[in-house]
Amino acid sequence: MRTIARRLGLYLLTAWVAVTANFILPRLMPGNPVQTLIGKITSQVTPAEIRAIRLSFGMGFKEGIVAQYFTYLGQLFHGNLGVSITLGAPVSSILRESVPWTIGLIGVSTIVSFFVGTVAGAMLGWTRGSRFDSLIPTATFFQAIPYFFLGTVMLLIFGSDLHWFPVLGAYSQGATPGWNWSFIASVIRYGELPVISIILSSVAGWMLGMRNMMITMIGEDFVLMAVAKGLPRRKVIMHAARNAVLPSIANLSLAIGLVVSGALLVELVFNYPGVGDLLLQAVLNEDYPLIQGIFLVITFTVLAANLLADVVYLVLDPRTRSEAAV
Amino acid sequence: MRGLALPRSPKVILGLGILGFFIVMTVIGPWLAPYDPSSTAFPALLTPSSHHLLGTTSLGQDIFSQLLVGARATMVVALVAGLVATVLSMVVGVTAGYLGGVSDDGLTLLSNVFLAIPGVPLLIVIDSYLPVNSRSNEFVIGLIISLTGWAWGARVLRAQTLSLRNRDFVEAARIIGESRRRIMFSEIAPNLLPVLASSLLFTVLYSIGAYVTLAYIGLTSTATWNWGTMLYWAQANNAPLSNEWYWFIPPGICIALVGTGLALVNFGIDEFINPRLRAAGLTARQRRQLHLPRRARLGLTPVVSLAPAPNRRSTHAVVK
Numbered sequence: 001m002r003t004i005a006r007r008l009g010l011y012l013l014t015a016w017v018a019v020t021a022n023f024i025l026p027r028l029m030p031g032n033p034v035q036t037l038i039g040k041i042t043s044q045v046t047p048a049e050i051r052a053i054r055l056s057f058g059m060g061f062k063e064g065i066v067a068q069y070f071t072y073l074g075q076l077f078h079g080n081l082g083v084s085i086t087l088g089a090p091v092s093s094i095l096r097e098s099v100p101w102t103i104g105l106i107g108v109s110t111i112v113s114f115f116v117g118t119v120a121g122a123m124l125g126w127t128r129g130s131r132f133d134s135l136i137p138t139a140t141f142f143q144a145i146p147y148f149f150l151g152t153v154m155l156l157i158f159g160s161d162l163h164w165f166p167v168l169g170a171y172s173q174g175a176t177p178g179w180n181w182s183f184i185a186s187v188i189r190y191g192e193l194p195v196i197s198i199i200l201s202s203v204a205g206w207m208l209g210m211r212n213m214m215i216t217m218i219g220e221d222f223v224l225m226a227v228a229k230g231l232p233r234r235k236v237i238m239h240a241a242r243n244a245v246l247p248s249i250a251n252l253s254l255a256i257g258l259v260v261s262g263a264l265l266v267e268l269v270f271n272y273p274g275v276g277d278l279l280l281q282a283v284l285n286e287d288y289p290l291i292q293g294i295f296l297v298i299t300f301t302v303l304a305a306n307l308l309a310d311v312v313y314l315v316l317d318p319r320t321r322s323e324a325a326v
Numbered sequence: 327m328r329g330l331a332l333p334r335s336p337k338v339i340l341g342l343g344i345l346g347f348f349i350v351m352t353v354i355g356p357w358l359a360p361y362d363p364s365s366t367a368f369p370a371l372l373t374p375s376s377h378h379l380l381g382t383t384s385l386g387q388d389i390f391s392q393l394l395v396g397a398r399a400t401m402v403v404a405l406v407a408g409l410v411a412t413v414l415s416m417v418v419g420v421t422a423g424y425l426g427g428v429s430d431d432g433l434t435l436l437s438n439v440f441l442a443i444p445g446v447p448l449l450i451v452i453d454s455y456l457p458v459n460s461r462s463n464e465f466v467i468g469l470i471i472s473l474t475g476w477a478w479g480a481r482v483l484r485a486q487t488l489s490l491r492n493r494d495f496v497e498a499a500r501i502i503g504e505s506r507r508r509i510m511f512s513e514i515a516p517n518l519l520p521v522l523a524s525s526l527l528f529t530v531l532y533s534i535g536a537y538v539t540l541a542y543i544g545l546t547s548t549a550t551w552n553w554g555t556m557l558y559w560a561q562a563n564n565a566p567l568s569n570e571w572y573w574f575i576p577p578g579i580c581i582a583l584v585g586t587g588l589a590l591v592n593f594g595i596d597e598f599i600n601p602r603l604r605a606a607g608l609t610a611r612q613r614r615q616l617h618l619p620r621r622a623r624l625g626l627t628p629v630v631s632l633a634p635a636p637n638r639r640s641t642h643a644v645v646k
Contacts, residue, residue, distance in 0.1 A: 010435070014442040021448070025455055137337065137590065144531070144585025146538055149557065149578035152566045160567055167567075212596065215603055254441055254478070261446030265539060269561075279447070280543050283454055291454055298447045306442060 007310045011303040018299040022292045023072050027065075081296065082289035086281070091293035094278070099297060101170055102274035105191060106263045109198035110256065116199065117206025118248055122241040124207065125214025136208065143204035147262035151197040151269040158193060165193040168271040194270045198263050205255065206248060213244035242316075249313045253306035260302055335597065341590025348584050352401040355394035363392040363551050374572050381572040384563045392551050393576050399464050399552035400581075403537045406468030407475060408530035414472065415479030415525060420518065422480070423487025424510050434484065440477035445532075446539055449474050453545045462547030471536045472529075479525035486521045490514050524595045527588045538581055553577035 075082070081091035124132055142150070159167035166172065171186040217223060217240045226236045264276030271277060275294055282290035361368075368386040372378050380389035415437075422433035452470055453461065460466045490496060491514070499513045515522075540546050541554020544562075548555055560566065560574035597603045 010438055011442060013435070014439045017439050018443055018448075022451070025452060028455075136593075137340070137586070140589045140593075141582060141586045144589060145578065145582040146535055146542075148539070148542060149574075149581065152561070152574065153578070156566050156569070156571070161569075212600070212603055216600065257442065257444040260444050261539070262535075264446070265542065268543070279450065283450060283543055283545060286454065288454070291451055295447045295451045298444055302444045303442060 003314060004307075004310060007307060011307055015300060015303055018296060019073070019076060022296060023069060026288065076296075081293035084282075084290040084293075085287045086285040087287070087290070091289055094290070095275070095293060095297050098273055098275050098278050099301070101272060102264070102267065102276065103301065105194055105267065105272060105274060106198070106260055108191070109195045109263065110202070110259050112195070113199040113202045113259075114206055114248075114252065117203040118210045118241075118245055120203070121207040121210025121248075122214050122237065122244065125211040125218065125244070126237055126240075128211075128215055128218075136211075139204035139207055142200055143202075143208075145201060146265075147198060147201045148265035148269050150201050151194065151266040154193060154197045154200075155269060166190050167193070170273050194266050194272055198259075198266055201262060201266075202255075202259050209248050209251065210244060213247055214240060217241075217244040246313070246317055249309065249316060252312075253309040256305045256309065257302050260298060264298070335594065337590045338594035341587045341592075341594065344583055344587030345591065348397065348401065348580070348587065351394065351397045355397045359388075359391035359394040361388040361391045363387060363395045364549075371570060380576055381570075383559060383573060384565075389556070389573055389576065392556050393553070393580065396551040396553050396556055396577065397580070399550055400534065400537065400554070401584075402464045403468045403471065403552070404530045404533040404584075406465055407471035407533035407537070408526055410469060410472035411476040411529040411533070412479055412522065412526045414476035415483055415529075416515075416518075416522060418476070419480035419483030420487050420510055420514065423484040424491060424506075424514065426491075430484075433480070437477040437480040437484075440474070441481065443474075445474035446536060449536055449540060450543070450545060453540055458547065461545065462550045464550075467537060467540070467546060468533070471533045475529050475532045475536070479522075479529060482521055482525055483518060486518055487514055490517055520595050520599050524592055524599075527592045527595070531585050531588045534581060534584060553581050 079092050081095070083089070084091050084094055087094060124135065155167055158164045166189060170190050171177070171183060172190070177183055220240075220243075222243075223236060223240050226239045231239070264274075264279060266272070267274040267276030268280050275298060279291065279294045281287070282294060364387060366386045368378065368382045368388060370382060370384050370386045372382040374381045378388050378390060380393065382388055383392075418433050418437060422430045422437075449470060452473075453467070456466070456470075496509060496513050499509050504513070537546070537552070538554035538557070541552055542557050542561070544558050546552070546555065548558065554577075556577040557574055560570070560577075563573075565571075565573040593603075
C-alpha cells in the first residue's frame, strides 16, 4: 500500500503543478491577459463576458496575485472551470458531454492495442530470428507515422473510397442517443475505424518492447529450468512472458500520456465528438478558458489512468507487494 | 574510442541511409526547390506531372517545392528540441543518479511530474499563449518542445548512472581524489554514451511528432513551411476527402520515414547495449557465417562479438 500511497502523492503533486501552470502561463505573457484576450475577440464583448473571462483567470474580485491564486483554486475546487468564450456555456458542462466519448475511444483502443501488441511481441521474441522478424521494420514504420496522418489515410481508403466503414461522427444521424440497442450498435460501428487506426499507430511500441524483454528473458535460467522440467511449450512461453510483461506494464503509465496526445488528433480527423475535436475548435477560436479546462481534464484523466496502471502492476508483481508489506 | 561502433545490421544501415537522405534534403532542399513554395502563380489542383512533380495546392502552390523547403524547419525544430532536451535530461539524470540523497529525490520527483503530464496538451496550452511572431520562430518552438520532452531521458540516464556509480573505476577515481564534476563528466558520462544517443534519437522522434502536431492544428505560423503546415492546409481544404492524395500523402510519408530511420538506428544502439538482441536480429545467412545454430535455441540466445574474428572472415570467403 505504501507504493500506491507514494504514487498517489506524486499524481496529486502533478495535478497541482498542472493547475498552477494553468494559472501562471497567462500571466507570463506580456500585457494583461484579460485585455489581450478581449482584444483578440473580434465580435462585440459584453460586460458579462468580460466578467466571465476575468473569473476564469482567477481575477474575480480582489487584485493581488496571491488572492487571485486562491480565488482560482477555490473556483477549480468547486468544479468551476470558467465560461467558454465562443460557446457561451460553462466549460465544465461542455466537457461533461465530450469527455465520455474520448475516454471510451482511447480507453478501448489502448487496452486492445496493449493486449495485441504484448501477445504479438511475446511470439516474436519466442521465434526470434525467424522470418517473422521482418515484421519489425514494418511495425517501426507504422509507429513513426503520426496518429492523425494514419487516421486520415485510413479514412480516405476504407471510409470514403471503399465505403467499408461509416465516416465522420460517432453515431448515425438516425439513431437517438440513449441506452437503446440501435444507438449502441451505431456507436460501435462508427467507432471501428478510429479505434483501428489508433491501434495500428500504437501497437508497434508494445510489440517491440515486449519482444526485446522476451529475448532477454529467454536467456534466464528459470526458462531453461522450465524446459528441463519438460513443461509443455505453451507453459514455458507463459513462464517467460509473465516476467517479460512487467516492464511493459511499468511503462504503461508513461505511455498513456503519449497515446492520449496522439489519439486526441484522431478524433479531430474523424470528427469524433470528443475532447480532441473540442480542443481544436478552442485553439482556432482562441477560447482560452476552454483550452485550459480541456488541458486540466486531460491531465487529470491521464493521472487517474496512471494510478490504475500502478495498481495493476502491484497486483501482477509479487515483489512490489512484499516490499510494501515490510 | 570505439564506444559507438554500431552493429552493421541491415536495419542500422537502412536507418542511417534514410536519415542521411533527409539530412541532405534539410541542407540543400530549399535550393533545390524549383519554385517559391508560397507563390500562387500556377493553376490550382494540378495532378502530378513533370512540371509539378507532386502537383499543386488549391491555391496553385507547387507541392514539391513546399516539401523540399518544409524539410528544413521540421528538421531544425526536431534537432533543436532533441539536443536541448537531451542536455537537460543529462544534467538532471546524471546529477540525480550520482549525488543521490535529497537532490536525487527532488530531481526524480521533478522528472516524474513532467512524465505524468501529457506533453502535447501542455504544449498546446503554452503555444496558444505565444505571440504570433514567436510561433514562426523554430528555435522558440524547439525550446518549448524540449521542455515537455526531457523527462524520459532523465529517468533512463539516472538509472544508468546509478548502476555505474559503484563500479570499480568510479570508486578508483574517487579514491584518487578527483573532483565530483570530473568524475561525473569524465568518468561516468562517456559510459552513458549509448543510452544518451538512444535518448537523443527518442527525443528527436518525439519532437518531430510534437512539432508536426502543433503545425497541423494551426498553432505554428501558417506562413512558414514545414510538413505539419502542409498537412494543415491540406486538411483545411478537405484534400483527404476529395482524393487529392498528392497533397497530403508526401509530407506524411516523409515524417514517417524520418521516424523510421531514427527508430532503426535506435535498434542498433539497443543491440549494442544488449548483445542478446544482436543475435536475435541476424538473418539466416549471417547466422551461418557466425557459426550459430540455424534455429534459435532455448536458454541460450548467443552473445555475438562485434570484433572481426579470423575464422569468421575465412568462413565468409568460403561462403562467397
